[in-house]
Amino acid sequence: MGVIEDEPQSGHFSVKRRDDIFAEKLKTRIWQEIPSDSNPYLAKACLCHGYELFDLMQNCRYSEVLYLLFRGELPDKDESKLLEQLQIALINPGLRHPATHSAVYAGVGKSDPAHILPISLSVLGGQHLGGAEVEQAMRFLRRACRKPVEFTIQQHILPMLEQQNTVKADIHPVPGFGSHFGDIDPLVNQMARHLQCLPASSKCLTWGMTFTSEIATYNIGWLMTGLAAAVFADLGFQPRAGAGLYQLLCAPGLLAHGLEYANKPLSAVPFVGDEQYQFESEDG
Amino acid sequence: MDSFALWDEYRQVVRSYNGGWRIGKGVYCHGYSIMDDLVGNISYMQMVILNVTGHLPERRLADWFEARQICMSWPDPRIWCNQIGALAGTLRTSAVAATTAGVLASDSRAYGGPRTIIEGMHFIQQALHDYNNGLTADDIIQEFCAQHGGKPTMMGYARPIAKGDERIEAMERVRLSLGFDVGPHLTLANKIEKVMIEHYDEGMNINGYVSAFVSDQEFSAEDANRISTVLVSSGVTACYVDTMKRPAETFNALRCEDVIYVGPPPRRVKSRSINYKK
Numbered sequence: 001m002g003v004i005e006d007e008p009q010s011g012h013f014s015v016k017r018r019d020d021i022f023a024e025k026l027k028t029r030i031w032q033e034i035p036s037d038s039n040p041y042l043a044k045a046c047l048c049h050g051y052e053l054f055d056l057m058q059n060c061r062y063s064e065v066l067y068l069l070f071r072g073e074l075p076d077k078d079e080s081k082l083l084e085q086l087q088i089a090l091i092n093p094g095l096r097h098p099a100t101h102s103a104v105y106a107g108v109g110k111s112d113p114a115h116i117l118p119i120s121l122s123v124l125g126g127q128h129l130g131g132a133e134v135e136q137a138m139r140f141l142r143r144a145c146r147k148p149v150e151f152t153i154q155q156h157i158l159p160m161l162e163q164q165n166t167v168k169a170d171i172h173p174v175p176g177f178g179s180h181f182g183d184i185d186p187l188v189n190q191m192a193r194h195l196q197c198l199p200a201s202s203k204c205l206t207w208g209m210t211f212t213s214e215i216a217t218y219n220i221g222w223l224m225t226g227l228a229a230a231v232f233a234d235l236g237f238q239p240r241a242g243a244g245l246y247q248l249l250c251a252p253g254l255l256a257h258g259l260e261y262a263n264k265p266l267s268a269v270p271f272v273g274d275e276q277y278q279f280e281s282e283d284g
Numbered sequence: 285m286d287s288f289a290l291w292d293e294y295r296q297v298v299r300s301y302n303g304g305w306r307i308g309k310g311v312y313c314h315g316y317s318i319m320d321d322l323v324g325n326i327s328y329m330q331m332v333i334l335n336v337t338g339h340l341p342e343r344r345l346a347d348w349f350e351a352r353q354i355c356m357s358w359p360d361p362r363i364w365c366n367q368i369g370a371l372a373g374t375l376r377t378s379a380v381a382a383t384t385a386g387v388l389a390s391d392s393r394a395y396g397g398p399r400t401i402i403e404g405m406h407f408i409q410q411a412l413h414d415y416n417n418g419l420t421a422d423d424i425i426q427e428f429c430a431q432h433g434g435k436p437t438m439m440g441y442a443r444p445i446a447k448g449d450e451r452i453e454a455m456e457r458v459r460l461s462l463g464f465d466v467g468p469h470l471t472l473a474n475k476i477e478k479v480m481i482e483h484y485d486e487g488m489n490i491n492g493y494v495s496a497f498v499s500d501q502e503f504s505a506e507d508a509n510r511i512s513t514v515l516v517s518s519g520v521t522a523c524y525v526d527t528m529k530r531p532a533e534t535f536n537a538l539r540c541e542d543v544i545y546v547g548p549p550p551r552r553v554k555s556r557s558i559n560y561k562k
Contacts (some may be wrong), residue, residue, distance in 0.1 A: 015448035029547035035540035050548035054445055059553040112378060168290040182287030206359070212420070219287070237455070274306055276297045282338070 030069065049073070063087060070245070071236055079235055085198065086231045089191050090224070092247070092253025099124035103258030108269050116258035120248045124254070129180075129225055131243030134212070137176025137229035138239035145207035149214050151209035157215055158279070172198070176226020177212065184221035192222045195231060202234035302335070314338045329353070336510040337503075342460040343503060344457050349511060352457040352494055355451040356396065356515045359522035361535070365397070369520035373527030374535040386520030387513070395444060396491040398512040403439040403503035404495030410498075411476065421475040425483075436484050440492025441477070451490040459497070467500025486540040 024107040033043035033049075046053045048065065049072050056065050060074065063084040067075040075083065093100050101122035111119065125131045144152050152174065172178035180188075189212065195206045208230045212221045228246050237245060261268060286292070303312035311318045315335060322331060329346035333339075361370035365386040372382030390397035411424045419427070425436050436442075443449060459466075466474075473496035477488040498508045527535040 015446055015450050017446050018444075020445070025542055025544050027544045027546050029545075031545065032545035032547065040539040041537070042543060047545075047550060050551040052550065055553045072547075112381070114377075115381060118381070118385075157370060179287075182289075234389045238289055249465055272296075272298045277304060278299045279303055279312070280299050282301045282303055 012136075029072065054096045059066045069233070070241055075235070076200075078198065082195065082198050082231060083235060084199040085195060086228065087249050089195070090228060090249040092256065093124070093224075093250050094253070095257050097129075099130070100254050103254040104261045104269065105263035107258035108264055108266060110262070113259065113262055116262075117251055117255055120254040120258060121251060122251055124247050125243060129223060131246045133175050133223075133225040134229045134232070134242040134246040135173070135239050137174075137226045138233045138237075138242045140175045141204040141226075141230055141233050142210065142239070144211075145203040149211040152211065153214060157220075159217065161218055161257065171220065172223065173220065176223055176229050176269050177208075177215070177220060178223055179220050180223060183219060184216060185223065188224050188227055195227070200234065202231040204230040286468070312324045314340075318342070333511055337507050348455075348458060348462055348464065348497075352455060352490075353515060353518075355359070355454055355490060357517065357519035359519050359526070361523040361526065363516075363519065364392070365394065365516045365537075366519050366523040370523040370527045370535045372532070373524040374533055376528070376532060378526075381520060381522045382524035383517050386523075387517050390516040395516055396489060398509050400439055400491050401495055401498070401508050401512055402505045404491045405499050405503075407438050407440060408473055408492070408496045409499050409505075410473050412469050415472050421472065422483075424476060425479055436480060436486070438476075438492075440495050441480050441488055442486040443489040447485070449489045449493075452488060452493045455490070455493060455497075464497075467497075469496040469499040472496070474560070493536045496511060502551055 030049060032047040034045040034047075036044040037040040048056060051068065051070055051074075056068075060068075061080065061084070064074055064080050067079065067083055095101065095104065098121045102123040103116050106116045106119045107113075123130070127133050127136070128202055156174050156177060160171060168182070170179045170182065192205070192209060192212070198211050208222060208226065215221065225246070228249070229242055232242055233239075303314055303316075305311045310320070313322065316322050316334075326334075327342065327343060327346050327350065329350045330341055333341045333346055333349065336413075358366070361367050368389045369382045369386040372385055373432060375387075388509075391399050393399060407428075414424055414427070415421070425438070428438050429436055470493070472490055473488060477492070480486045480488070495508075503511075
C-alpha cells in the first residue's frame with residue numbers, strides 16, 4: 001500500500017454542537033400514571049391505554065392485556081383465543097433448542113439466576129429460528145399474502161433449490177419456512193393446521209397453509225418462526241414487534257429449564273472428553 | 285443417505301477451528317500455545333484479533349485498535365448505551381449485567397459501534413471500486429443521494445448531536461505515531477469529506493475514518509464488526525460505577541408528571557360475556 005499522505009490529515013470538520021431540538025419530556029400512548037397526592041414520584045393509579053389497571057386485573061385475561069399493551073385495544077374473543085393458543089404453543093422451545101440449552105448452561109454454571117433469561121433470550125434473537133427471523137417472516141408474509149403462492153415459489157423456492165441441491169444443511173428459502181434437520185417439522189405443521197382453523201386466523205395463516213401444501217414436495221414447510229410470524233401478523237402486530245414478542249412467549253420454557261439446572265452440580269451436564277473434541281482446519 | 289446425516293456427524297462431538305484445551309497438555313489458539321507463546325508476549329488486542337481472524341496481527345496494528353477502543357467509549361451517561369449502564373447501576377444490578385446490557389445496546393443502526401462499521405466499510409469499499417472505475421468523490425455522493433431520497437446519509441459521515449468529530453484528529457496522531465501510511469480507502473474518505481463539507485456542511489465521523497483505515501488494512505467488514513463487539517464496554521462500566529455510588533433510583537429520576545400521557549382517555553372494560561371454558 002503506497003504512501004499517499006504522511007502528514008496529519010487537517011481540514012476535518014471542527015466540532016460544534018448541532019441545533020437539534022430534543023424533547024423536554026418522555027411521551028407515551030401506553031401508560032398513564034396518576035401521581036399520589038403526597039408524593040409526585042409515586043403513582044396512586046395506572047391506566048393502560050385508558051383502562052385502569054385494577055379494572056384489567058379483575059375483568060381480563062393476561063393474553064387480553066398483553067394484546068392491549070401492544071395494539072392499543074382489547075382483543076375480541078377470537079383474537080384472544082388465537083393469541084393465547086400461540087402463547088401455549090411457544091411456551092417452551094424444548095431443552096434441545098440452542099436458546100434453552102444456553103439457559104441450562106447458565107443455570108448449571110451457577111450464573112446469577114437473574115441472568116438466565118437475558119442470556120437465553122439473546123441467543124433466541126438470531127436469524128435462524130430466532131426472533132430476527134420472526135420479524136423478517138412477518139415482513140415477508142405481509143407482502144407475499146397479497147399474491148398467489150405460485151409467485152413466491154417461482155421467485156424464491158425454485159431458484160434456491162437449484163443453487164442448494166448439493167448442500168446438506170437446512171434451507172430457509174423464505175423467512176419462516178424451510179427444512180428443519182433436513183425435513184418438514186411435523187409438530188409445527190400440525191400446530192399450523194390447528195391454529196388456521198381458529199376464527200381469528202386470517203390472510204397470513206391461510207396463505208401459509210396453501211404455500212406449505214405446495215412446497216411440501218420439496219421437503220420444506222412451516223418453521224416455528226414462520227408460524228409465530230403468521231399469527232402475529234394476522235393479529236395486527238407490527239413486524240418490528242415480532243422478535244421481542246417471540247422472545248417473550250418463549251421465555252417461560254427457557255427460564256424453567258435454566259432453573260431446573262441451577263441447583264445441580266457441573267457434572268449434571270456433559271463435558272465432552274478430549275477424544276470427542278476435535279481440532280479442525282478451515283482449509284480442510 | 286438419511287436427511288439428518290449432517291447432524292449425526294456433529295452429535296456427541298465438538299469440532300473447533302480455533303483450538304482449545306488439551307487437558308494436561310496445553311491450551312491452544314490457532315496453532316499457538318497460549319501459555320507458552322502468547323501470554324506475556326502479545327497484547328490483549330492482538331489476542332482479540334487472533335481469536336476473530338485466526339491470524340496474529342503485528343503489535344502496532346493491535347495498538348491502533350486499542351487506541352480506537354479508547355476513542356469510542358466515554359464515561360458520559362448521556363450517550364445511549366452508557367445511559368443503560370447508569371440505569372442498571374441505579375437499580376443495583378451486577379457490574380457484568382450493566383456492562384453487557386450497554387454493550388448489547390451498542391449493536392445499533394443509529395450510532396457508531398460494532399454494527400455501523402459493517403455498513404461503513406461496505407460503503408467505502410464500494411466507493412473505492414467506483415472511484416477506480418472513473419467516478420469522482422462528488423459523483424459518488426451524487427449517486428448515493430440519487431438512491432437515498434436526495435440525502436447524503438452515507439454511513440461514516442455526519443453524526444448525532446454534533447458536527448465534526450474530535451476522534452479523527454486523535455486517531456490521525458495515533459496513525460502517524462505508529463507509522464501507518466494513508467491508504468487508498470482513507471484517501472478517498474478524505475476526498476469525500478471535503479465535498480461533504482463544501483456542499484452539505486457535514487464532515488466525516490469516526491466510523492467513516494475507522495471504516496476506511498481498517499479497509500486499508502484489508503480486514504473484512506464482518507471481522508471488523510467482531511473485533512469491535514465490546515467497543516463501548518469501558519464507558520458503560522464507568523457510568524454504572526458512578527450511579528452505584530449514589531442512592532438508588534436517583535439517576536434520571538422522574539416524577540409522574542415528567543412523562544406526558546398522549547393515549548386514550550379513561551374508559552372501562554366492558555362486561556365480558558366470553559366463556560373461555562371449553
